[in-house]
Amino acid sequence: MxxxxxxxxxxxxxxxxxxxxxxxxxxxxxxxxxxxxxxxxxxxxxxxxxxxxxxxxxxxxxxxxxxxxxxxxxxxxxxxxxxxxxxxxxxxxxxxxxxxxxxxxxxxxxxxxxxxxxxxxxxxxxxxxxxxxxxxxxxxxxxxxxxxxxxxxxxxxxxxxxxxxxxxxxxxxxxxxxxxxxxxEFRSEQPAKDEDMENLQEIQTPGANTIAELCSQLGIDIRRTIKAMLYVASDEEKATGLRPIASFIRGDYNISLNKLSDWLRKNHRLSRLRSAEKQELHDLFGEVAGYCGPVGLPENVVVVCDNSVRDAKNAVVGANHTGYHCTGCCYGRDFTSDITDIAQISQGSPCACGGSxxxxxxxxxxxxxxxxxxxxxxxxxxxxxxxxxxxxxxxxxxxxxxxxxxxxxxxxxxxxxxxxxxxxx
Ligand SMILES: [Zn+2]
Incomplete structure (x- = not known):
């Protein structure tokens, strides 16, 4: 058997x-x-x-x-x-x-x-x-x-x-x-929610070319900062070479390259997204490395903001020249742009249910x-x-x-x- x-x-x-x-x-x-x-x-x-x-x-x-x-x-x-x-x-x-x-x-x-x-x-x-x-x-x-x-x-x-x-x-x-x-779904509250709008003001921030250094110089909550991430992508249809991409997100979040790539493909027919190299930064964006902000960028730059920027009030942003930032920056008054979900989920990110x-x-x-x-x-x-x-x-x-x-x-x-x-x- x-x-x-x-x-x-x-x-x-x-x-x-x-x-x-x-x-x-x-x-x-x-x-x-x-x-x-x-x-x-x-x-x-x-x-x-x-x-x-x-x-x-x-x-x-x-x-x-x-x-x-x-x-x-x-x-x-x-x-x-x-x-x-x-x-x-x-x-x-x-x-x-x-x-x-x-x-x-x-x-x-x-x-x-x-x-x-x-x-x-x-x-x-x-x-x-x-x-x-x-x-x-x-x-x-x-x-x-x-x-x-x-x-x-x-x-x-x-x-x-x-x-x-x-x-x-x-x-x-x-x-x-x-x-x-x-x-x-981004649900976190902005720290300046109940404050009056300040004026946009340029301040000197020597050497503050990272979010951590900026927060420590100014003694501010990281959620009051807006971080820039600069990329280049190729235009598939016109083959005109590289387009500069500036993406903005609240300082405590990181950009998802896959979400950003998807958005660029669907809205601008751009692909091959990658970080901008030093020379490309200089040629396409100007002298902004470490100090890039959403106010006053060159016209040809494709700008997109994460949902976390939508309610930004009295935020600190790069002033688009070396060694300077602007305080009191408000979305809607000082700048607007396309807004979408381009953030990475990480430890502690808010869930739609209210949990994390x-x-x-x-x-x-x-x-x-x-x-x-x-x-x-x-x-x-x-x-x-x-x-x-x-x-x-x-x-x-x-x-x-x-x-x-x-x-x-x-x-x-x-x-x-x-x-x-x-x-x-
Ligand atoms: Zn949940």
Missing amino acids: SVLLRPQTANAPAKVKDTGLINLVKDGDAAYNAKSGELLLLPGGVLEHTRIKERLAARLFNDANLQRVDCGGDDAVFSLAERYVREWGDSALSYLDDRGREFRVLGWSKDTALAEVKTSEIMGAISHELKQISDRAEFSFIEEALPGGRSFSLLSPCESGSIGARPGFICKSCGRAALSDSPF FEQTALREAGVIQFGLDLYADANLEHKNKTLQSDKKLSYRDRDGFHEYPAVWGGFISTEKILLEIGRLR
Whole structure:
């Protein structure tokens, strides 16, 4: 008679912090190769992993019309779509490619709006099925800035050092998870809220070319300062070379390059955002390094302010020449500009519920993206990890030319879902 190999043990694998992994090993469903970091599935683990895969695949077929295939590569999936799209339409445009411990999600839509609808169907189906698999699992899709597109990561809180863990944040009050480039609603109060408006006044601040030095010279709260970050970006359409970008944010916050890149792409068709070098600062902005402020910048500079600047009153800003700042600066009276969310979430950032974000580890079990304008961007290589395919699907028939240029896709790691379910045993 056959007996399933299920070598239960009381001993956790050495130096492993991942509770999911520890539970799987203790229950005899997996072994761990510490040298390679590989999770070796034993028969019980294979059964559980297969069950998760089958349930997700069935849900994604039923709710989002994703066709399960086994092609092994994006080019092969594309050629399937190309071969069958004329006769099968949408059923030949949406795929779930089995890649062993993960599913590759890949498909094409007529435009970005339809790609958005499709990806929300997919995320809805995954969330729904994961709740069915374990109602204690805390997975959620969290948005993160993706220049030119939108990106959603499937995350759950975990121990730091867990497989697939990445640094993130969680609000202890409402349980909302976030990544440093996630959208967020700025709610913090300005310190000068109840004061009368002062006059804009230039003062000498020798050597105060950092926010810390400025605060210590003037003895002021950092929230009374507005910090400038200067960049350059390329104009894709005119190819006229570099455009200077000045972004402003309250002194205690930092700029998210991915949010800023996304805003510049969508509003100015600018890409390849990077910090301005010393010579570029001089040529494009003038002698402003360390003393740049939002009042009186050259006309050609693209100016954008973070939400944290909207209510700025009696703030200290750079005076746009070396060694000087201005006090009493008020948004609306002394300057205005485009305002958007370009801040990074960090320890203590306010959550929309009134609580605040604290650092935590989040296990990333998948990512779904769409809407990339797939023009080259050197800064995007690390970010644009799931949508390498820029192939536009098209065909011609008696009714004319049909095009599906909006690529969407991502990955769902069933291994990491197995670990997360294992964590809850
Ligand atoms: Zn909250």
